[in-house]
Amino acid sequence: MDAALAITQLLNGLQLGVLLFLLASGLTLVFGIMDFVNLAHGAFYMVGAFISATLTLWLGSFVLGVLLAIPLVVLVGIVTEVIAVRSLYLRDHLDHVLATFGLILIFDELTHIIWGPAGIAVPLPSWLQGQVEVLPEIVLPTYRLVIIGAGILVAGGLYYIVNHTKLGMLIRAGASNRTMVGALGVDVKTLFTLVFALGAALAGLAGMLIAPITEASIGMGNDIIITAFVVIIVGGIGSMKGAFIAAIIIGLIDTLGRSFLDDVFKLFLGDIAAETSAPAISAMLIYILMAVVLTFRPQGLFPPKVR
Amino acid sequence: MITDMGLRGWAILAMLVLLAVGPYAAYLAGHAFYLDLATRLLCLAIAAVSLNLILGYGGMISFGHAAYIGLGAYCVGIPAYYEYTSGFLQFPLAVGVCALFALVTGALCLRTKGVYFIMITMAFSQMAFFLFVSLEEYGADDGLTIDYRSEFGGLLDFESNVTLYYVCFFSLLAAIYLVHRIVNSRFGMAIQGIRSNEQRMRAIGYNTYVYRLVCYVVSGAMCGYAGALLGNFTSFISPEMMDWTRSGELMFMVILGGTGSLFGPVLGALGFLVLEDQLAELWLHWKLVFGIILIVTVLFARGGIDGILRKLEERWRG
Numbered sequence: 001m002d003a004a005l006a007i008t009q010l011l012n013g014l015q016l017g018v019l020l021f022l023l024a025s026g027l028t029l030v031f032g033i034m035d036f037v038n039l040a041h042g043a044f045y046m047v048g049a050f051i052s053a054t055l056t057l058w059l060g061s062f063v064l065g066v067l068l069a070i071p072l073v074v075l076v077g078i079v080t081e082v083i084a085v086r087s088l089y090l091r092d093h094l095d096h097v098l099a100t101f102g103l104i105l106i107f108d109e110l111t112h113i114i115w116g117p118a119g120i121a122v123p124l125p126s127w128l129q130g131q132v133e134v135l136p137e138i139v140l141p142t143y144r145l146v147i148i149g150a151g152i153l154v155a156g157g158l159y160y161i162v163n164h165t166k167l168g169m170l171i172r173a174g175a176s177n178r179t180m181v182g183a184l185g186v187d188v189k190t191l192f193t194l195v196f197a198l199g200a201a202l203a204g205l206a207g208m209l210i211a212p213i214t215e216a217s218i219g220m221g222n223d224i225i226i227t228a229f230v231v232i233i234v235g236g237i238g239s240m241k242g243a244f245i246a247a248i249i250i251g252l253i254d255t256l257g258r259s260f261l262d263d264v265f266k267l268f269l270g271d272i273a274a275e276t277s278a279p280a281i282s283a284m285l286i287y288i289l290m291a292v293v294l295t296f297r298p299q300g301l302f303p304p305k306v307r
Numbered sequence: 308m309i310t311d312m313g314l315r316g317w318a319i320l321a322m323l324v325l326l327a328v329g330p331y332a333a334y335l336a337g338h339a340f341y342l343d344l345a346t347r348l349l350c351l352a353i354a355a356v357s358l359n360l361i362l363g364y365g366g367m368i369s370f371g372h373a374a375y376i377g378l379g380a381y382c383v384g385i386p387a388y389y390e391y392t393s394g395f396l397q398f399p400l401a402v403g404v405c406a407l408f409a410l411v412t413g414a415l416c417l418r419t420k421g422v423y424f425i426m427i428t429m430a431f432s433q434m435a436f437f438l439f440v441s442l443e444e445y446g447a448d449d450g451l452t453i454d455y456r457s458e459f460g461g462l463l464d465f466e467s468n469v470t471l472y473y474v475c476f477f478s479l480l481a482a483i484y485l486v487h488r489i490v491n492s493r494f495g496m497a498i499q500g501i502r503s504n505e506q507r508m509r510a511i512g513y514n515t516y517v518y519r520l521v522c523y524v525v526s527g528a529m530c531g532y533a534g535a536l537l538g539n540f541t542s543f544i545s546p547e548m549m550d551w552t553r554s555g556e557l558m559f560m561v562i563l564g565g566t567g568s569l570f571g572p573v574l575g576a577l578g579f580l581v582l583e584d585q586l587a588e589l590w591l592h593w594k595l596v597f598g599i600i601l602i603v604t605v606l607f608a609r610g611g612i613d614g615i616l617r618k619l620e621e622r623w624r625g
Contacts, residue, residue: 105598287434
């Protein structure tokens, strides 16, 4: 286990953590305010990736592609909310889960119809492709640093919006008492649409950022969304701070577990035993963490104060 | 029930008769495809019946039931890989492993409520999925081929598709009977009471946690049995069987048929597979239609097929 590899993996873990935060923040926001469980949240991740991929290939610029894709994903979010999601708020969680599962099928097939079955690779501009020498002898890929930077920037922006703007005030007020906010004359319907669209945009951005690494593909949101669920379960559903901390922890544990668990196991077990058991255990690591957190704190690490 | 069979009763009876003779007749007529389709249907129907026990009667929204199908199937596949093909080993193993998995995960999941419960059941099933994806020895992502179906020492010949079909058929009847007995027992009444009002049940003096956990374990074990049958039938198993979207489909069947109805899940599984089979032939993008049907069912027909039959019956009788 040399230092360069350790730092690279640390960075990969941070990158996963940042992406998970972008997904989890939307989930937790929507749940905190509308009490709505959205399984189809991963669909916005996929849609974001596909739209930005198309725009990037079209315009020949990744940055422009992403910037133009964000309003489009917001639009997709608004349309989804108005057509399908709005009538579900008053239903129970079972209905949320089932209807949004139906939405996943619809989104996946629509993507299939529009973009075809194959994935789309997204080319990066040359200035993002290189590597940066951060410390002597430790070179890191520029783009991964960009993802982490962008993610932290968005997290900061989100923190500012939620804590220091009028919209943020409404969001916080809505999270603690929806009925009261409505009674005070706030247009709750529009607020809900806005929050849903904001969540969609955050998930879409995560998809756009990962697309150059993994390519945009159908169903890409379905795997990561479960990990995002684990994040908000560990962090405490409805808590922004919890989502951020849990996302980083889970990103790091998952990545580092997959790369170094066999080395750790070799300290205690024979080589063969370590090499066979490590992949299995590392695949389960974040779920084990979730189980441990639930055993001691069933409401997550940072449950929101008022619910 | 026999003296007063309404439209719904007749529909269910017709379905059972169809399942009892239809696929065999099709097989004899040279359409083996329908026997295969119906075998898959029966396996999934048993799984849906088991899910309905906790979802419909117990009010526990488990979004991870596909894990038990997969675990059950691997309990046939892994022993078969080491050439232990005895069904007397494989089936108890499947039931036992699934009961244990349900006990351990259920003990944790049931500490939580509402959305947490949904997401945690989902996460644990995904854990099982990733566990099998990482097991290189048993094919990982590529899956595992089962060369020999379970052997029952000459009692039953699973290599015959017809025998396997009827084993599945009678297993389904047994599963429905079991759920019927459970639901109408003192235990089942308590479970339904807990669904309606847990606080009140606790106040009366029930240990609601234990009741729900036992119900959860029974359901998991039953689903594991369905998985063992499905593994025998498909002869090829892969972690993909446990993917959370499979759990979603299972849930779709229960909702489509009607939650908290004894035969609802069977109707749902039938509806699901017939729709899938027919739509897939008509249009490449049939899943789009599926998604719309699911949303429409949730929004406008919460009783599912069974609910519609009930309503028709009421209207018919005036």
